[in-house]
Amino acid sequence: MSDLSKVRHEMLPDLPPPENTTGPVGWMRRHLFSSVTNTVLTLFTLYILYILLVPTIDWAFIKADWFGETRDACTSGGACWVFVTTRFSQFLYGFYPEELTWRINLAFILLAVQLVWLMIPKLPFKGIVSVLVLFVYPVVAFYLLYGGSFGLDVVETHKWGGLSLTLVLAVIGIVAALPFGVLLALGRRSEMPIVKSFCVVYIELWRGVPLITVLFMASVMLPLFVPAEVTFDKLLRALIGIVMFQSAYMAEVVRGGLQAIPKGQYEAAQALGLNYWKMMGLIVLPQALKLMIPGIVNTFIALFKDTSLVLIIGLFDLLAIVQAGLTDPKWLGYSVEGYAFVALMFWIFCFGMSKYSQHLERHFHTGHGSR
Amino acid sequence: MSNTRQLDDKVMVEMRGVNKWYGQFHVLKDVNLKVRQGERIVICGPSGSGKSTTIRCINRLEEHQKGDIVVADTVLNNDLKNIETIRREVGMVFQHFNLFPHLTVLENCALAPIWVRKTPRAEAEEIAMKYLRRVRIEEQALKYPGQLSGGQQQRVAIARSLCMNPQVMLFDEPTSALDPEMIKEVLDVMIELAEEGMTMLCVTHEMGFAKTVADRVIFMDKGQIIEENEPEAFFNNPQSERTQAFLSQILNH
Numbered sequence: 001m002s003d004l005s006k007v008r009h010e011m012l013p014d015l016p017p018p019e020n021t022t023g024p025v026g027w028m029r030r031h032l033f034s035s036v037t038n039t040v041l042t043l044f045t046l047y048i049l050y051i052l053l054v055p056t057i058d059w060a061f062i063k064a065d066w067f068g069e070t071r072d073a074c075t076s077g078g079a080c081w082v083f084v085t086t087r088f089s090q091f092l093y094g095f096y097p098e099e100l101t102w103r104i105n106l107a108f109i110l111l112a113v114q115l116v117w118l119m120i121p122k123l124p125f126k127g128i129v130s131v132l133v134l135f136v137y138p139v140v141a142f143y144l145l146y147g148g149s150f151g152l153d154v155v156e157t158h159k160w161g162g163l164s165l166t167l168v169l170a171v172i173g174i175v176a177a178l179p180f181g182v183l184l185a186l187g188r189r190s191e192m193p194i195v196k197s198f199c200v201v202y203i204e205l206w207r208g209v210p211l212i213t214v215l216f217m218a219s220v221m222l223p224l225f226v227p228a229e230v231t232f233d234k235l236l237r238a239l240i241g242i243v244m245f246q247s248a249y250m251a252e253v254v255r256g257g258l259q260a261i262p263k264g265q266y267e268a269a270q271a272l273g274l275n276y277w278k279m280m281g282l283i284v285l286p287q288a289l290k291l292m293i294p295g296i297v298n299t300f301i302a303l304f305k306d307t308s309l310v311l312i313i314g315l316f317d318l319l320a321i322v323q324a325g326l327t328d329p330k331w332l333g334y335s336v337e338g339y340a341f342v343a344l345m346f347w348i349f350c351f352g353m354s355k356y357s358q359h360l361e362r363h364f365h366t367g368h369g370s371r
Numbered sequence: 372m373s374n375t376r377q378l379d380d381k382v383m384v385e386m387r388g389v390n391k392w393y394g395q396f397h398v399l400k401d402v403n404l405k406v407r408q409g410e411r412i413v414i415c416g417p418s419g420s421g422k423s424t425t426i427r428c429i430n431r432l433e434e435h436q437k438g439d440i441v442v443a444d445t446v447l448n449n450d451l452k453n454i455e456t457i458r459r460e461v462g463m464v465f466q467h468f469n470l471f472p473h474l475t476v477l478e479n480c481a482l483a484p485i486w487v488r489k490t491p492r493a494e495a496e497e498i499a500m501k502y503l504r505r506v507r508i509e510e511q512a513l514k515y516p517g518q519l520s521g522g523q524q525q526r527v528a529i530a531r532s533l534c535m536n537p538q539v540m541l542f543d544e545p546t547s548a549l550d551p552e553m554i555k556e557v558l559d560v561m562i563e564l565a566e567e568g569m570t571m572l573c574v575t576h577e578m579g580f581a582k583t584v585a586d587r588v589i590f591m592d593k594g595q596i597i598e599e600n601e602p603e604a605f606f607n608n609p610q611s612e613r614t615q616a617f618l619s620q621i622l623n624h
Contacts, residue, residue: 262469264465264467264469265469265471267432267463267465267469268463268469268528269471270430270431270432271458271461271462271465271532272458272482272531272532272535273458273459273483273487273535274483274486274487275451278486282482283471287471287472290473
């Protein structure tokens with residue numbers, strides 16, 4: 001037998017990893033205190049956090065005043081949340097008649113129940129609930145919010161405002177922009193020249209214009225082009241503007257996702273005899289949409305925040321109504337509290353969407369690469 | 372198994388004077404091919420010879436610009452109806468499997484029967500399980516393709532095609548992307564399929580498979596059919612110099 005021959009007859013057992021490399025202590029050693037420089041940086045960062053966080057918490061919670069009637073209740077020198085709490089219902093409902101706000105509450109509770117139902121994977125009847133939320137709910141919500149039938153009084157849209165208006169704009173914008181965006185993206189990749197050029201022109205036109213311009217055009221210029229007898233509701237005009245604008249952005253996100261689907265998937269679908277719409281609906285879009293979740297949610301979040309631009313055409317969304325409250329002579333000087341409240345509300349919704357999208361990505365992961 | 376059999380006279384696939392260009396590049400030059408029902412054809416040739424393009428023209432994954440193709444009595448033209456009719460009757464297995472990664476193995480197989488043949492779901496799943504059993508992979512039915520090995524995925528892809536009950540099967544280098552130890556399990560399934568009388572066109576470099584199964588071997592180079600013959604004569608006594616050169620390269624290494 002030559003010297004090069006080596007044979008192992010007994011397999012080695014599995015051993016636990018060395019101590020101090022696992023658990024919280026091991027994690028801190030590896031990530032926070034792995035070298036002198038890192039230790040110094042860690043301690044420095046902790047110090048910065050300390051000098052920033054302690055006064056902020058002190059101001060916002062410990063020394064803050066929460067309830068009262070007027071600014072006189074704010075005596076402690078901390079945040080004066082009284083400004084927010086006394087006007088809270090206005091911030092939520094705008095100028096909606098107070099005795100009718102149950103209609104807004106009911107509309108949003110209905111929506112929340114349906115969305116939560118769809119988000120919890122274990123609940124049955126997902127198909128029925130989806131149909132309800134997409135086709136039945138909009139009608140119900142319209143009559144609840146606007147009224148005009150079923151014995152409900154009409155509440156003109158210029159009385160709508162606050163967080164509820166922000167949510168109306170965002171929800172309708174999101175729900176409508178996605179399907180239009182998908183159609184535009186498919187059209188842009190179409191082999192039919194007319195469809196393709198229409199989609200390219202549409203997308204490039206709307207993407208090249210600031211949303212503010214779109215809103216100005218919707219509120220000022222559109223009425224010039226239609227006969228005087230025809231009056232569009234201002235909110236409806238803003239909504240159409242937002243949807244058309246955002247669907248152009250959505251189209252580009254969707255197109256990016258479509259490009260990531262390998263050609264083999266199209267070929268396999270075609271070879272099985274699926275026609276264009278079935279191929280797209282059953283094979284390509286489900287995979288592409290999964291890849292697009294981060295991009296889509298990014299667009300949704302941008303849209304959600306962009307709704308605050310409607311204040312420039314005189315709609316009182318959450319930001320506008322808080323700002324209006326700040327100009328009240330009785331409450332001058334509390335803008336930090338006001339804007340902090342607006343920021344917090346926007347952040348809660350945007351962070352919620354972000355978290356849910358991460359959950360969706362994990363949920364749809366089926367253990368494969370691109371093939 | 373004897374390769375000389377009595378075949379039906381019914382012609383399943385016919386290509387007459389088929390030409391195809393990619394832009395200025397002439398990829399298929401006057402390809403003529405007649406495949407009878409139950410016939411098993413192996414197409415081989417160097418890469419870029421147009422062998423994949425040839426079979427991809429049969430179900431219109433590639434469009435030809437000149438010549439006629441008739442599949443199962445349907446003329447392949449620009450009429451979408453005809454294309455869909457042909458695709459229903461022609462199954463295809465790809466080099467990279469192309470399973471749908473977002474669907475389970477069972478859903479992959481039942482999809483086309485449900486949406487193209489309008490089979491009720493329960494019945495379609497029964498069909499799917501039948502073919503999954505035939506390729507010996509029914510225990511994986513509820514897994515996703517990404518959880519299977521390459522050989523298993525390719526067997527699922529074969530089962531998926533069979534679920535449409537096709538009259539012709541096209542194989543586009545079905546074993547080229549597989550690890551060596553998985554090639555046999557896929558070839559075994561293909562050999563069984565051949566024994567059951569399926570009309571098959573295979574683009575492959577598996578010359579052992581060609582020898583056992585093929586009724587006819589076709590050698591292509593530079594977009595043309597150079598030589599075709601029964602496997603025994605093709606391998607033992609190739610007539611064209613190109614064929615001889617090709618065979619000596621792939622057989623003696």
